[in-house]
Amino acid sequence: MATQTAAQLREEARRDYALWLAECPGRQVLDRLGDKWSALLLRALADGPRRYSDLSRLVAGVSQKMLTQSLRSLERDGLLNREVTAGVPVRVDYELTPLGHSMLSLVDASSTWARTHMPEVHAARARYDADAEARTDAEARDGKA
Amino acid sequence: MATQTAAQLREEARRDYALWLAECPGRQVLDRLGDKWSALLLRALADGPRRYSDLSRLVAGVSQKMLTQSLRSLERDGLLNREVTAGVPVRVDYELTPLGHSMLSLVDASSTWARTHMPEVHAARARYDADAEARTDAEARDGKA
DNA sequence: CAGCATCCGGATGGATACTG
DNA sequence: CAGTATCCATCCGGATGCTG
Numbered sequence: 295m296a297t298q299t300a301a302q303l304r305e306e307a308r309r310d311y312a313l314w315l316a317e318c319p320g321r322q323v324l325d326r327l328g329d330k331w332s333a334l335l336l337r338a339l340a341d342g343p344r345r346y347s348d349l350s351r352l353v354a355g356v357s358q359k360m361l362t363q364s365l366r367s368l369e370r371d372g373l374l375n376r377e378v379t380a381g382v383p384v385r386v387d388y389e390l391t392p393l394g395h396s397m398l399s400l401v402d403a404s405s406t407w408a409r410t411h412m413p414e415v416h417a418a419r420a421r422y423d424a425d426a427e428a429r430t431d432a433e434a435r436d437g438k439a
Numbered sequence: 440m441a442t443q444t445a446a447q448l449r450e451e452a453r454r455d456y457a458l459w460l461a462e463c464p465g466r467q468v469l470d471r472l473g474d475k476w477s478a479l480l481l482r483a484l485a486d487g488p489r490r491y492s493d494l495s496r497l498v499a500g501v502s503q504k505m506l507t508q509s510l511r512s513l514e515r516d517g518l519l520n521r522e523v524t525a526g527v528p529v530r531v532d533y534e535l536t537p538l539g540h541s542m543l544s545l546v547d548a549s550s551t552w553a554r555t556h557m558p559e560v561h562a563a564r565a566r567y568d569a570d571a572e573a574r575t576d577a578e579a580r581d582g583k584a
Numbered sequence: 585c586a587g588c589a590t591c592c593g594g595a596t597g598g599a600t601a602c603t604g
Numbered sequence: 605c606a607g608t609a610t611c612c613a614t615c616c617g618g619a620t621g622c623t624g
Contacts, residue, residue, distance in 0.1 A: 307499060307500075308499075308500050308618090311499045311500030312500055315500060319550070319553030319554055319557045320478070320546070320549055320550035320553045321478075322553065322557065322560075323549045323550075323552060323553040323557075324472050324473055324478055324546075324549055325473065327469050327472065327473060327549070328469055328470065328472060328473015328474065329473070329596090330596085330597075333465065333466070333469055345605085345606090346605075346606055346607080347605065347606075350606095354452065354453075354456045355452075355453055355456030355457060355460060357597075357598055357599075358606080358607070358608095359597075359598075359599085359607095359608090359609095360596095360597060360598075361607095362606080362607060362608080363597090369567070370563065370564055370567040370568075371560045371563055371564060372559060372560055372562070372563025372564070372566075372567075373560075373563075378606095382605090383605040383606080384604085384605055384606060384607090385605075385606090386605080386606060386607085393556060393559050393560070393563070396552070396556060397552065397556070400548060400549060400552050401465070401469075403545060403548055404465055404468045404469055404472070404545060405464070405465035405468075407468060407541070407542065407545050408464030408465045408467065408468040409464055411538060411541060411542070412464045412467065412468075414517060414538050415467075415516045415517055415518075415538070417517070418515065418516055418517025418518075418538070419515055419516060419517070421517075422514065422515040422517075423515075453598090474616085475616085475617075476617095490585085490586090491585075491586055491587080492585065492586075495586095502617075502618055502619075503586080503587070503588095504587095504588085504589095504617075504618075504619090505616090505617060505618080506587095507586080507587060507588080508617090523586095527585090528585040528586080529585055529586060529587090529624085530585075530586090531585080531586060531587090
């Protein structure tokens with residue numbers, strides 16, 4: 295009997311790689327920053343503690359589902375602290391931990407890179423798209439096939 | 440007639456914010472780094488030009504669909520150059536542009552942060568999860584409701 | 585060799601309604 | 605006020621098969 299089909303071997307390799315990827319520290323950071331709201335929340339908390347409702351206004355576009363979900367996830371990773379003050383109504387404050395601040399500096403680095411290099415990126419895009427369109431037009435004119 | 444319902448107003452606000460987000464330079468960078476393969480590809484190209492097939496081996500887990508798609512996207516943004524050498528079989532090399540290298544340094548920054556701080560993150564997670572479980576257990580023991 | 589086209593499942597995330 | 609719970613659309617990305 296054959297040991298393993300090529301497909302099985304490939305899938306195994308892929309799974310191994312997925313595992314490796316999941317453990318790659320750099321990837322985990324990028325995943326965290328890559329999600330839609332984490333970076334925004336870190337920035338919103340940069341200047342000090344904020345209440346839940348403050349955050350939902352500060353980061354205007356977020357649904358309360360994603361707000362809560364993101365906050366929980368950031369809290370779990372030790373990037374921010376959640377402090378509940380009992381009473382009616384309840385009051386909940388969120389505050390960056392030192393770890394959170396250190397990650398914030400990473401966000402700022404991206405932001406800085408963006409400000410200095412995005413113009414180049416946009417220029418490159420414009421060139422690329424113009425060329426692509428030109429090629430498409432030429433094709434149409436030459437009556438391909 | 441009423442000018443606009445509350446729902447319409449909210450949706451409009453959300454759309455405005457989405458637009459603003461789409462233009463936020465920092466977000467665009469994070470989106471690029473956040474996607475599954477861009478950072479890996481930048482790293483794979485760090486030491487010099489690579490052929491398509493080299494890349495597909497170097498970044499072992501990627502499907503050729505995502506490989507091509509990511510490369511195209513990076514090329515469009517001016518982060519790498521695609522050079523086709525005619526012949527049979529065809530040969531295609533990819534190479535980082537200076538802009539690509541500069542973004543690579545951002546990837547490295549994340550990587551560095553990860554190496555120095557991920558242990559803290561994992562510790563925080565362990566604490567969080569342990570606490571959560573403890574709370575759940577207590578709830579069960581007290582026979583809630 | 586270096587792709588492109590198509591199909592498809594699962595995760596992401598938004599809208600809405602309800603709760604302590 | 606600060607959430608939780610549910611439903612649902614979209615989209616990312618993988619598998620497969622075909623091409624110059």
